[in-house]
Amino acid sequence: MFKKISKYWWCQILGWAMYLLINLFFNFTLIKGNLNAVMVNLLVFSICGVVSTHIFRTLINRRRSWGSASLEKQALLFFIMVVSTGVVLYVSYNWTLSYVIGYGQKGQGFVRNIILGGLLSAFAISSIWWFIYFIWHYIDRNRTSYLDHLKLEATVKELELKTIKAQMNPHFIFNALNSIRALVDENPQRARTAITELSNILRSSMSTEKSETVSLENELNIVKDYLALEHIRFEERLRVQYEIDPDTLELQVPPMMLQTLVENAIKHGISRVISGGTVYIASRVKGMEHEITIENTGQLEEPQVNGHGLGLQSTRQRLSLLYGNRATFEIHNKDAKTVEARVVMPLV
Incomplete structure (x- = not known):
C-alpha cells in the first residue's frame, strides 16, 4: 500500500x-x-x-x-x-x-x-513550502537534463564507433584483396592459401563486430593471420618479431586496432623498401598503463609524419572515444631506418 x-x-x-x-x-x-x-x-x-x-x-x-x-x-x-x-x-x-x-x-x-x-506566519510557512518545491523541481530538471545528456553522448559515441568500424573494415578488405590479386596469375596455389587466410581474418573480424573492445590475445590472432597472408606476398622480404608480455594477453584493446597499425607498417614501410624489412610488435605493462609498440623498417615522409591516413585516424578516434584523454597514440621516425607507432592505454 x-x-x-x-x-x-x-x-x-x-x-x-x-x-x-x-x-x-x-x-x-x-x-x-x-x-x-x-x-x-x-x-x-x-x-x-x-x-x-x-x-x-x-x-x-x-x-x-x-x-x-x-x-x-x-x-x-x-x-x-x-x-x-x-x-x-x-x-x-x-x-x-x-x-x-x-x-x-x-x-x-x-x-x-x-x-x-498571524497572516505573516502563514506567508512564512507558504514561502518555505514553495521554496522547497521550486528547488526540488530545479534539481530534478537538472538531474534529468544531465542524464539525457549522458544518454545522448553515449549514443553518439556508439554511432561514431560503429561508423569508424564500418570505414575501417572495407579499407582492410580492399588491401587484402589487392594482395591476393597479385598472386592469382603468379602462383594460384599460394593465392588459394591466401584466400584461406583472408577467410580466417574475416571470420575473426565479424566475431568482434559487436564488441567495443577485445582481448589482446584475440587481436594478435587476427594479426598473425594477416601477416601470414602478407608473408605469401613478400616472402623473405617480410620478417616479424614479437615481444609480448603474457600478462597483457587478457587486457582489452579496441578491435582491429593492432591489425590496422601492422597493415600501415607494411603498406607504408616494408612495401616501399626494396630489400624488405622487419615488423616488431611489443606489448608490455608500464605502471598503470598498457603500452603497445609497432616498429617497422622505413621512414615517414611529410605530410605523413602526423599520421593522417584513414587507419591512423580511426585509431586516434577510437582511443579518444573509449578512453578520452587518458590514452595516447603517436607515430614518428624512431631513427633513420625505423618508424615507431606507440599506443598507451589506461589499465583502469
Missing part, C-alpha cells in the same frame, strides 16, 4: 507532520499552553496547509512549461504562489476555527483576526 504513495504525498505528510511535532514540542515545553486548544489549532492549521498548498500546486502544474520559463517569470510566479497560498491558508484556518469548530470570534472579530492575526 505504501509503495503506491507518490513522493509528493510522502513529502506533504512528513513535512506537515514535522511542523506539527515541532510546534507541539515548543508549546508544551516553553509556553505551557492549553493542551486541547493547542492541539486543535495546530491540527486545523496543518490540514488547511495541506489543502491550500495542494490546490495551488495542482494549478501551477496545469501549466507544465513553467519550469522552463525565464528566471524573472519564475520569481514572479513564486511570489504569486506564496501570497495566494498564504492568504488561502490563513483565511481557511480562521474560518474553520470560528465557524466550524467554534473557536475564536465571529463577525467583526473574525475579520480582525484575519487582518491583525
Whole structure:
C-alpha cells in the first residue's frame, strides 16, 4: 500500500507532520499552553496547509512549461504562489476555527483576526513550502537534463564507433584483396592459401563486430593471420618479431586496432623498401598503463609524419572515444631506418 504513495504525498505528510511535532514540542515545553486548544489549532492549521498548498500546486502544474520559463517569470510566479497560498491558508484556518469548530470570534472579530492575526506566519510557512518545491523541481530538471545528456553522448559515441568500424573494415578488405590479386596469375596455389587466410581474418573480424573492445590475445590472432597472408606476398622480404608480455594477453584493446597499425607498417614501410624489412610488435605493462609498440623498417615522409591516413585516424578516434584523454597514440621516425607507432592505454 505504501509503495503506491507518490513522493509528493510522502513529502506533504512528513513535512506537515514535522511542523506539527515541532510546534507541539515548543508549546508544551516553553509556553505551557492549553493542551486541547493547542492541539486543535495546530491540527486545523496543518490540514488547511495541506489543502491550500495542494490546490495551488495542482494549478501551477496545469501549466507544465513553467519550469522552463525565464528566471524573472519564475520569481514572479513564486511570489504569486506564496501570497495566494498564504492568504488561502490563513483565511481557511480562521474560518474553520470560528465557524466550524467554534473557536475564536465571529463577525467583526473574525475579520480582525484575519487582518491583525498571524497572516505573516502563514506567508512564512507558504514561502518555505514553495521554496522547497521550486528547488526540488530545479534539481530534478537538472538531474534529468544531465542524464539525457549522458544518454545522448553515449549514443553518439556508439554511432561514431560503429561508423569508424564500418570505414575501417572495407579499407582492410580492399588491401587484402589487392594482395591476393597479385598472386592469382603468379602462383594460384599460394593465392588459394591466401584466400584461406583472408577467410580466417574475416571470420575473426565479424566475431568482434559487436564488441567495443577485445582481448589482446584475440587481436594478435587476427594479426598473425594477416601477416601470414602478407608473408605469401613478400616472402623473405617480410620478417616479424614479437615481444609480448603474457600478462597483457587478457587486457582489452579496441578491435582491429593492432591489425590496422601492422597493415600501415607494411603498406607504408616494408612495401616501399626494396630489400624488405622487419615488423616488431611489443606489448608490455608500464605502471598503470598498457603500452603497445609497432616498429617497422622505413621512414615517414611529410605530410605523413602526423599520421593522417584513414587507419591512423580511426585509431586516434577510437582511443579518444573509449578512453578520452587518458590514452595516447603517436607515430614518428624512431631513427633513420625505423618508424615507431606507440599506443598507451589506461589499465583502469
